[in-house]
């Protein structure tokens with residue numbers, strides 16, 4: 001039986017880390033695509049030379065030719081440019097939208113049956129554009145943000161309470177940005193919700209507010225430290241969790257940017273919601289009963305996504 005094929009469009013910081021983790025987890029053979037001559041080839045060769053040390057048999061290919069991703073089972077898109085000094089958010093939107101349209105056309109041509117995960121920012125608009133420009137079914141195109149945001153929240157809680165990260169489970173909804181909604185009620189330590197931990201005296205409401213705030217600005221904190229780029233280890237690991245759930249039909253319940261058709265009262269937009277990911281892609285959007293306060297925060301987040309999408313030409317279906 002042939003190994004699954006994973007195409008990575010964009011072989012920069014996140015793309016290379018995706019390739020590395022895919023190998024270590026033996027998810028399939030990996031195609032690294034990038035417009036920079038030689039760079040994906042060099043990374044593919046380096047990763048191939050790592051494989052004997054780690055003991056996995058992934059075949060890596062580096063390329064500038066989109067046809068190399070023919071019949072890929074999974075495509076993870078990180079192609080794009082980061083914001084440079086003097087560049088507005090709208091400038092970035094226009095440049096990355098052009099790149100995403102080109103990527104979408106090639107996905108449609110070479111691997112229309114793939115499960116596609118978008119990471120390129122601004123995420124909520126780019127995933128919408130990737131779907132509409134590729135014409136792939138909405139259940140086969142989703143965006144990675146919630147797994148990362150939840151993972152940040154989980155780490156901050158574990159660090160604060162001095163417990164294992166393994167026992168902390170968290171849920172973050174909404175758009176990927178300052179308006180994201182970490183759901184405190186649904187965040188637990190070994191099944192104990194955070195509000196109960198407040199009653200038990202493990203942490204205060206003020207502590208929770210600080211952890212939520214740090215999660216909301218988690219990406220910016222790393223950008224400030226790195227100065228020349230943004231986070232890449234955790235974003236890559238988060239997208240791999242989604243790809244693995246699809247390839248191995250694990251049916252994990254993960255927060256992803258998914259296309260909503262009336263769930264949570266939202267129609268025709270991608271937004272971060274809990275989803276089941278299995279062999280059919282996004283198999284189900286899980287609808288939670290939100291409190292009035294959570295619902296208000298979620299609506300604000302949806303509104304900011306809507307504005308972003310409307311600012312992106314032809315992003316909507």
Ligand code: A3D
Pocket residue numbers: 009010011012013014015033034035036078079080081082099102119120121122123144145148176219229230231232235
């Ligand atoms: P970077 O290391 O710059 O890699 C991007 C790669 O895209 C570069 O190697 C470019 O050469 C390549 N590229 C540019 N144009 C094209 C094109 N037309 N076709 C193919 N490749 C192209 O960035 P990165 O890997 O650190 O980040 C990638 C994207 O992810 C950026 O848009 C980030 O903002 C975004 N990001 C999103 C999250 C989320 O949680 C959603 C987190 C972190 C980063």
